[in-house]
Amino acid sequence: MTALTPTAASASNTPSDPRRSTRGLLLATLGIPVVIILMLLAFLAPSINSGAQDLPLALSAPQAVQDQLLTQLDTAAPGVFDVTVVADGEAVAGAVENREAIGGITITADESGQQIEVVTASGAGSPYAALLTNLATTLEAQSDAQAVAAAQAQGADAATLLQVQQEASASQTVTVTDVAPLTEADPSGVGLSAIALPLVFGGMASGVILSLVLRTSPWRRALGAVAIAALGGLCVAAVLQTWFGAVDGSFLLLWAGLSLGIAAISLTLIGLQETLGYAGFGLGAVLMLFVSNPLSGLATGWQWLPSGWGTFGQLLPVGAAGTWLRSAAYFDGAGMGASPWVLTAWIVCGLALLALGAYVNARRSRRDRMS
Template identity: 45%
Template sequence: MLLAFAAPALGSGPSGLPLAVSGPPQATSQVVAALDEQAPGTFDVTMHATADEAKQAILDREAIGGIAVGPRGVTIQTAAGAGAAYTQLLTGIGSGLEESGQQVTHEELAPTTKDDPSTIGVATLGMPLVFGGMATAAILLLVFKGSFGSRLLGAGSIAVLGGLVAAAVLQLGFGAFDASYWQVALAIAFGIFAISSTVLGLGTLLGTPGIGLGAVTMLFVANPLSGLANGPQWLPSPWGEVGQYLPIGAAGSLIRSVAFFGGGGGTHPALVLGAWVLAGVALGLIGVARSPRTAGDA
């Protein structure tokens, strides 16, 4: 447990962060040189012809922020919804450019709320997602004696209820989001259902050991690699990327996309969650096929 949670946290930090730099080649080359001198190895720079192209890359969550060079100076493009650490880092870069004589302005592209400027609400969703999905699957497997189909329907219903409650607590109660309540609730519900359906499938196939396998996978692998606090880019490579193919990391990215980016960059995590749901259904159907005489699995 200590290794699973401590290793990603202690190895995290600003390294190879995707940054969108735009403007005339001569000017941007000077900015890149300054970045290499001021923060070597911190950024993985992608060049764009215009500030609008860089802005779109940020809104699509392909970059954590940007530096746009124009005739009136340098614009630091931040996206607080991606994670507070990135905004702080880019603000520091802007201060350094100002000290070197540059005219610097700041543009926030994915603002957070005044009640939760550091997106703590998203960061706290890890355990609710894990235990919401795990508890649902365990209760349905150990207590409810219906068929696999009815258990799956029950898991979906509880996930929707959990999404509605969690979104209400975070958005309506604490002001963590300023987006469509229903979309945020659906994104949270999708994450819970991806976990519960996977564990439900494992439990149907393997019995009680399947529940344990699901618990270990979600709690000790998916959760510490999720990047909920600051996104996958903040985790050491390649673990941040690996975490995005697991339910909690994908759910966190989908929730951020819906809550702060108008859905931008949400397609990939939605597909990942859908794949986990399908995998859980497939495992469950295999389990039912292998135990046709078990009434609960009929």
């Protein structure tokens, strides 16, 4: 039996360097509050700065009233809409149904007077339908007020002004048409908004667990991530559509979007962990939970986010998955934009990182064995 020398014994019982412990405590004391502030800003800043600004709006109206209507829009909602003039009412409805615009206005005139149709799509995001419905009421009130003001300018008396107002209200009708309504079971649209948490958690949890359980099998991790994503997407789609009735549309398309979204998050975390070690988990968690999630626009639609941030959010997995799912749920798959390519790109990047990390780690292991 070999006895420990005094030097070895004292070394084994030597406490950690007090200076190192102090530095660690100082870093934790200063660093954790900074992280908390960044987390708060990540969720709070987009919410506070969000709102109606330069929202795409389709317009069809006779040439004679286009300028007047644009002036009314600037008066009623300055800076809110980015108006695109289209050929007719069908083009307006088509732009909204294809998610090229958040809503539209069609004005027609005949012998009975002027008719205004405001086209909305509740499935595009909860704020837009309410905004356009209020706009319809405002436009009707402004038109009546303009008719009364014109009569006043001509010196009409009170009785005549009342008659003018009644005739203006009778000759002009404003209707609101919802071309992508929410379901009766979920009239407020909370079902789709609630997808963000299982989407992010499912991808992150599967990535972390697979990396811990299958440490020496990188490609089994990838296969496991794909399998979990497919099964998880199936379960979430079934709960949302067949159990709660929260969404309509193609079940297969909904399933595919959920599965690709979970896989994109999971494979990205697995690739980062293989390349950077446990620091990759931290980087992936920050990216998915504190950047991609608040900038996804799942609750409101990405156009409601601050200018630039909504577009950036669409290049991240949660935002791209949200656009895919909203299109699948309410627009028969129209208006997906680049979301399929964005999710595919994240999956490919995750696999590339996994391959790079596996190659580097294999070379390092061989070199260690040889030495």
